[in-house]
Amino acid sequence: xxxxxxxxxxxxxxxxxxxxxxxxxxxxxxxxxxxxxxxxxxxxxxxxxxxxxxxxxxxxxxxxxxxxxxxxxxxxxxxxxxxxxxxxxxxxxxxxxxxxxxxxxxxxxxxxxxxxxxxxxxxxxxxxxxxxxxxxxxxxxxxxxxxxxxxxxxxxxxxxxxxxxxxxxxxxxxxxxxxxxxxxxxxxxxxxxxxxxxxxxxxxxxxxxxxxxxxxxxxxxxxxxxxxxxxxxxxxxxxxxxxxxxxxxxxxxxxxxxxxxxxxxxxxxxxxxxxxxxxxxxxxxxxxxxxxxxxxxxxxxxxxxxxxxxxxxxxxxxxxxxxxxx
Amino acid sequence: xxxxxxxxxxxxxxxxxxxxxxxxxxxxxxxxxxxxxxxxxxxxxxxxxxxxxxxxxxxxxxxxxxxxxxxxxxxxxxxxxxxxxxxxxxxxxxxxxxxxxxxxxxxxxxxxxxxxxxxxxxxxxxxxxxxxxxxxxxxxxxxxxxxxxxxxxx
Numbered sequence: 001x002x003x004x005x006x007x008x009x010x011x012x013x014x015x016x017x018x019x020x021x022x023x024x025x026x027x028x029x030x031x032x033x034x035x036x037x038x039x040x041x042x043x044x045x046x047x048x049x050x051x052x053x054x055x056x057x058x059x060x061x062x063x064x065x066x067x068x069x070x071x072x073x074x075x076x077x078x079x080x081x082x083x084x085x086x087x088x089x090x091x092x093x094x095x096x097x098x099x100x101x102x103x104x105x106x107x108x109x110x111x112x113x114x115x116x117x118x119x120x121x122x123x124x125x126x127x128x129x130x131x132x133x134x135x136x137x138x139x140x141x142x143x144x145x146x147x148x149x150x151x152x153x154x155x156x157x158x159x160x161x162x163x164x165x166x167x168x169x170x171x172x173x174x175x176x177x178x179x180x181x182x183x184x185x186x187x188x189x190x191x192x193x194x195x196x197x198x199x200x201x202x203x204x205x206x207x208x209x210x211x212x213x214x215x216x217x218x219x220x221x222x223x224x225x226x227x228x229x230x231x232x233x234x235x236x237x238x239x240x241x242x243x244x245x246x247x248x249x250x251x252x253x254x255x256x257x258x259x260x261x262x263x264x265x266x267x268x269x270x271x272x273x274x275x276x277x278x279x280x281x282x283x284x285x286x287x288x289x290x291x292x293x294x295x296x297x298x299x300x301x302x303x304x305x306x307x308x309x310x311x312x313x314x315x316x317x318x319x320x321x322x323x324x325x326x
Numbered sequence: 327x328x329x330x331x332x333x334x335x336x337x338x339x340x341x342x343x344x345x346x347x348x349x350x351x352x353x354x355x356x357x358x359x360x361x362x363x364x365x366x367x368x369x370x371x372x373x374x375x376x377x378x379x380x381x382x383x384x385x386x387x388x389x390x391x392x393x394x395x396x397x398x399x400x401x402x403x404x405x406x407x408x409x410x411x412x413x414x415x416x417x418x419x420x421x422x423x424x425x426x427x428x429x430x431x432x433x434x435x436x437x438x439x440x441x442x443x444x445x446x447x448x449x450x451x452x453x454x455x456x457x458x459x460x461x462x463x464x465x466x467x468x469x470x471x472x473x474x475x476x477x478x479x480x
Contacts, residue, residue, distance in 0.1 A: 003328050006347040006393045033389050036350070037370050049347070053394065078383070102459025103437065105371055107383040108390060235458045 001039050005048045015050050017180045020208025028052050028210050030074055031109040034117040041125050058212055069216040073112025081106060090216060092244055095227040096167035102236045112211040115165050119158035120238055131156045131199050145302040150309055152265040156195035159263050160202060161238050166262035167227050169270055170244035176213040192267035222249045224323045228315045239263040241308050243315040247323055252283045264296060264308055271295060284324035288317040332396040337405030351395045352376045352387035355402060363403040363432050374460030377433035378402050384440040403432035415439060418473040426464030433460045438474045447478055
């Protein structure tokens with residue numbers, strides 16, 4: 001790993017100003033669990049790391065009934081996994097956080113970093129001049145593509161690795177972004193970008209911008225939620241496919257739904273059609289079989305990953321069945 | 327400044343050092359402080375051989391910059407034994423044959439230690455969860471889990 005200057009900004013303004021002034025050369029540094037790996041692999045060679053971890057105001061979980069949940073970007077995944085009021089009010093976040101990586105990584109990795117982590121694609125991480133690194137082709141198309149995306153890929157077939165993003169997307173979260181000049185707030189869905197719009201970046205952050213806060217609206221009465229994750233290595237791994245389902249119910253009647261998938265697309269994938277179709281169905285009846293075929297309907301799997309479509313549909317059915325029992 | 331100044335506590339002793347920014351906590355422990363009990367395995371946070379306890383939490387010292395440990399309290403495997411006597415976890419690792427090649431053991435001990443500090447009476451599932459980030463290629467884990475169970479029962 002090449003040496004760099006480690007900067008300790010005194011506040012957010014100073015941090016974002018440095019990041020904006022040296023856009024290619026400086027990178028924000030929080031937990032570092034992803035960034036250090038990228039630097040060791042030589043994928044990124046920053047001249048400056050801007051330490052965010054000691055900045056005040058970006059830590060912690062704040063929830064008051066009747067208000068939005070606020071999660072500081074520097075909150076660790078362990079803090080989310082262990083927080084009692086989240087387990088009661090926002091169980092999807094607890095379930096997802098508990099399935100992120102291993103204890104050691106959860107203890108250091110932050111929520112903001114989790115949302116901004118780079119793809120795990122072995123061509124991107126490896127010694128290949130791939131499209132996402134400014135090269136000419138996506139090697140996954142004709143290469144080893146078992147873990148690549150089945151939808152939204154053209155022209156770069158990564159999957160987004162974040163579990164938290166899938167859960168937060170199902171909860172319709174928003175992201176607060178800070179630059180030296182201003183702060184802006186976007187829906188999480190609009191935070192991520194597809195390769196067709198920008199194949200060099202996974203999100204809309206511009207130089208000098210960092211994620212400062214994630215907000216989640218309070219759940220309506222009668223909300224049921226479940227996060228499921230399939231991993232090739234059960235003890236811990238990135239998702240081959242994950243699914244987050246949020247249903248608002250009145251008795252057994254589904255009145256609103258949001259279904260999000262991970263491991264299938266270059267962004268956390270909102271299943272809009274299925275989410276719109278679920279209301280009107282009764283939990284425990286018909287919906288799983290009637291709608292499962294709609295999940296990833298527009299998928300175009302690569303040579304080795306068609307299994308992900310079947311897996312996603314089965315997770316959809318499993319989630320509905322488990323939520324019917326809850 | 328490509329060098330940083332860090333002040334932290336390692337196994338109860340205060341330490342101040344100037345090191346290149348790119349040095350990881352693991353490098354400082356092994357190279358600068360001679361604490362070679364902490365092992366380097368995969369270098370990417372997958373094997374857990376480099377696990378140490380930082381501010382009460384198990385972390386991969388290969389994925390923590392030395393700079394991140396500034397102000398922290400670090401405990402390594404060398405800090406477990408007190409006054410020449412092994413810590414109970416260590417005794418049980420020996421008693422239950424939890425050690426074969428031994429390479430994973432410092433990490434296994436530190437992950438288990440962090441668990442016990444937070445949860446003095448963990449069940450089998452909680453023990454498995456605590457060492458989920460530690461690979462062992464010799465023992466099949468069973469004896470390691472037994473050794474932790476024996477420690478928390480006494």
